Amino acid sequence: MRKFLTRSLAVTGAVALLALSAACAGEREGATGAATGDSTSAAKGFAADALIGVALPSKTSENWVLAGDLFTDGLKQAGFKSDVQYAGASTTVADQQSQISAMVTKGAKVIVIGATDAAQLATQVTQAKQSGATVIAYDRLITNTPSVDYYIAFDNFKVGQLQGQALLDGMKAKKPNGPWTVELFSGSPDDNNSGVFFNGAMDVLKPLIDKGDLVVGSGQKDIKQTAIQGWKAENAQQRMDSLLTSTYNGNKTLDGVLSPNDTLARAIITSVKGAGKPIPVVTGQDSEAESVKSIVAGEQYSTINKDTRKLVAETVDMIKALQQGKTPEINDTKSYDNGVKVVPAYLLPPVIVTKANVAEAYANDPKLAPLTK
Amino acid sequence: MSRIKDLQKNLFGGTTSNVRQFGMIFTLVAIVLLFEIWTGGLTLTSGNLIAVVSQYSYILILAIGMLMVIVAGHIDLSVGSVAAFTGIVVAKAMQEFSIPWPLGIALGLAVGAVIGAWQGFWVAYVGVPAFIVTLAGMLLFRGGNQYIGNADTVPVLDGFRTIGAGFLPEVGPDTGYNNLTLLLGLAACLGVVWREWKTRQTRRTMNADVAPMWITVLRLAVMLGVIVFATLRFASGRVGTSLPISGIILIVLVLGYSYYTRHTIGGRHIYAVGGNARAAELSGVKLKRVNFLVMMNMSVLAALAGMIFVARSSASGPQDGLSWELDAIAAVFIGGAAVSGGLGTISGSIVGGLVMALLNNGLQLEGVGSDMVQIIKGLVLLLAVAFDVYNKSQDRFSIIGSLMRPFSRGAPTAPAGEPRPAPDSDKARVAG
16 A cells, blocks of 8 residues: 555656646746737738738638639748638638637738638637737628738729629610619628628619619619628529519519629529520629620620739738738728728729620630630 | 556546546547647647637537437437527627626526527427427527528627636736636646545445545546646636636536536436436436426527627627537537437536547648548547447447446436546546
8 A cells, every 4th residue: 555655646746747847838928929919010020931821711612712722822932831721611600710710829920811701700810919910801801800900802892883884884785775674682791792892883873773764673772682691592593583573573674683793693694594584684793614604605794803813912912011021012091991990901903894805804814714715 | 456457447437337438538638649749739838728718618518418418318409590599689689779798698598598498398398309399490590590680790799708708817916827717726626636535535434445545646646737737728828818718617517517417316317318218207207397408408508609609709690500519419429428318428528529629629720621620520420439339239348338238127317326427527627
């Protein structure tokens, strides 16, 4: 028994020592973290081979997959270590939250975030900021937190305006004089951009609706009525099916549909075809391969070319500027209020694409160019 | 008796075979060590441990309720939807009627209780299988979430965020650590020592085998070592952080429910019902009441988990709670519960949940994509349960087998004789 006792005491001592030494090795991180946590850290720059984290939504559209690949290549070429992550398909928000936390733990110096739900990342973004990282909101503005440093995107209000204008142009080409009957669609209500697109389009369309030149056939003009949850094709198709049954069952014609993106545009066209109606003028966005084919074939009227290559290249340039301790280039310091602060933004101009300029617009795109011939 | 046998018998809980649970704890340690080496020491940094606890506390809270549901022989598929529904109700209530946040939490728990009563009613008193009732609930409350929230993201007040993103305040002298976390650690150490001593006393008065002194000391040493290590880690995070509030809520729940399921008549009734409902009823267990309470309890915990997630996310969104039920169910089964009911422990489920959480975290630290993470998690779940099934068919090592025997003899309260519950709940406490 005594032997056991002495032995066990030795073990106790050893374990306690181990635990203590392990713990003492970890100095409290706050001592240094607090000093670098404020905004001055950006001005100092960081190592040229630092880790850059990129957190993107789940792989639901071609654009995100392409963006991820471009980030991996672009950051590698610029000499950084990169960690590019997509959220899982079913648990998007929670996944993205833990991915951002993991990037902070790994000591990423810049974290680029394409948010799944722009309002649910405040905790992680603040955590990133406090660890001294710079946070760049990519394509979607992160809301309700003061910890977002920059926002980079295509000018989405402009996208909406272009869509509205394209809708009008397309309908005028088919039927020179109004009034025209239209239906409105908007994106997912949890995506901050949906409202921006819609407001941009309404900026062009509203005066005509007020004048009576444009008639919304179903009367559904409010963004709550026009929203398509999750940007899902099936939801858009369902809504269009119902609209056709409720409003266009007689010989009432539908001249145009405002669609916020290509996936929804194709779903809308499928629905109209299914009902045996002539295809109206349908707008789009994203330059998805299927929609480019559709435009060439004369079905979908327009899309928007937001060249992901350019956006990623600009983001990488921004990161390079931060690395050198410079302030990155900004061209908008007042439009993007996230509810807590106005986030400095760099906006790229979008380009409208119709059948008329489709070949020219995608001439430099290795994937889309062959489709336009 | 050889010393190895002594160890096996006494170190990891009880005389009945707890090999499966021991196996899970071993797996957990192995995963931690593996990733600690693989990630170059990132896994056990203060920042990461704090992040893991606040990221997974809501899943672990669900696992507590789910364990009880599964032990009673049911399943609950609606937890994610209930969580999302509660989240949006609370967020909306605070936004539109500007009610103070403590009242918001109370409202959320009340919503959970009402939903639970609804589901419990159908399961217990109408006799609709829980699978169907909660499948209906999954649709019902997901729809309710979208109906109330307009599929919108609704931000919550800063005060409310404490339960999901809050930390213990920094008080007292500057020790280089978070003082309150240190105090909690100290309390945990004292608690462990006190209970160990008390167990020895009880066994002595009952003339049961008292574990040899060296085993007690060794066990204490291991547990104290883990507690001290965890405490110092959590206390030495960035200034302003500590053991997360959500982690403290989790620990309180784990301790409370562990005690309830092990040492109270009500808790043992759940096992009796799950083991053999008919026998339990004949021996005087109020079957309907047990079923009702188990289902209701699950929804209340789901409501709490939903609020913690909303608090952490700073807003309630339409994607909250998606596939949470699967994470919770996986944690429970990895932690050794039987699909047929009647078996499983809270601490086992927590360990199971932690295995998943640390696996997830480690893979993410390594930059493994979410597609591979899902594949790996799926395989782990399958292998963990297959391991147990295999061992059972080989007639060795099986906690299920060894505990089912008493049931088949129609002695529903027999498994109450797991006399040494202590170490497991401590593991959970440390990890939490």
